[in-house]
Amino acid sequence: PMIYAVTPTYTRYVQKAELTRISQTLALVPNVHWILVEDSDEKTDLVRNLLAESNLLVTHLNQDPRWKKHRGVVQRNAGLKWIRSNLELNKDRGVVYFMDDDNTYSTKLFKEIAKVKKVGVWPVGLVGGLNAETLILDPQTGKVTGYRSGWKADRKFAIDMAGFAINLDLILTKREAEFSYKMEKGFQESEFLSYFTTKEELEPLADNCTKVYVWHTRTEKPTVKGLVPGLEV
Ligand code: UGA
Numbered sequence: 001p002m003i004y005a006v007t008p009t010y011t012r013y014v015q016k017a018e019l020t021r022i023s024q025t026l027a028l029v030p031n032v033h034w035i036l037v038e039d040s041d042e043k044t045d046l047v048r049n050l051l052a053e054s055n056l057l058v059t060h061l062n063q064d065p066r067w068k069k070h071r072g073v074v075q076r077n078a079g080l081k082w083i084r085s086n087l088e089l090n091k092d093r094g095v096v097y098f099m100d101d102d103n104t105y106s107t108k109l110f111k112e113i114a115k116v117k118k119v120g121v122w123p124v125g126l127v128g129g130l131n132a133e134t135l136i137l138d139p140q141t142g143k144v145t146g147y148r149s150g151w152k153a154d155r156k157f158a159i160d161m162a163g164f165a166i167n168l169d170l171i172l173t174k175r176e177a178e179f180s181y182k183m184e185k186g187f188q189e190s191e192f193l194s195y196f197t198t199k200e201e202l203e204p205l206a207d208n209c210t211k212v213y214v215w216h217t218r219t220e221k222p223t224v225k226g227l228v229p230g231l232e233v
């Protein structure tokens with residue numbers, strides 16, 4: 001299957017560093033199509049050039065912010081819209097993953113994503129006030145019974161954006177499923193997943209959720225006191 005990785009991104013000092021890191025991770029992954037959606041009213045040359053040099057299979061989109069309070073919402077929806085207008089049920093095979101530009105991804109994660117039949121889940125490191133958020137599995141059946149999350153573990157799906165992927169068939173079937181400004185902050189993942197599946201149906205991956213292959217790292221905002229002319233950083 002093809003992995004469709006949807007990444008919202010926005011202009012700031014660390015953008016090129018982040019996109020370099022993530023594009024070079026993706027260069028090690030077979031069968032990935034990167035859908036990069038700029039949070040801007042126009043595509044930027046910085047991103048255009050970086051993508052051209054990456055040799056990755058990419059689709060470059062942009063979607064202007066509208067409402068800054070919710071990060072990445074309309075950009076992820078623009079990615080979904082592209083997928084639904086360009087891919088066809090029963091012809092294209094794949095898995096959709098929402099890949100923020102600042103997290104750290106092991107190449108092993110993508111081997112897990114490729115296994116997703118409906119909705120796959122796995123632990124995410126360094127998030128929600130814990131060393132990792134993870135799924136609680138029934139030792140007998142191996143099914144998900146609950147969540148270890150430092151923040152609102154009673155959400156229907158207490159899973160970070162980095163902790164799940166959805167089969168393309170489902171994305172193309174449930175065409176109304178979108179992120180929305182109406183969803184409370186921190187409930188985007190839970191409400192989006194509710195369109196597709198139930199807790200009982202989740203597919204625990206990464207060795208029954210015993211391995212961490214993605215970390216919710218956040219890059220410190222640098223203090224820039226001067227600009228060297230003529231350098232794209
Ligand atoms: C957490 C979650 O891990 C995100 O998936 C979720 O979107 C976010 O909270 C939220 O709902 O606010 P966090 O590290 O706080 O992540 O968020 P960022 O990494 O700053 O942003 C998530 C994604 O949106 C990134 O790919 C970032 O480049 C993008 N973004 C951020 C924009 O496109 N525009 C912005 O103004 C800010």
Ligand code: MN
Binds near residue numbers: 100
């Ligand atoms: Mn982040």
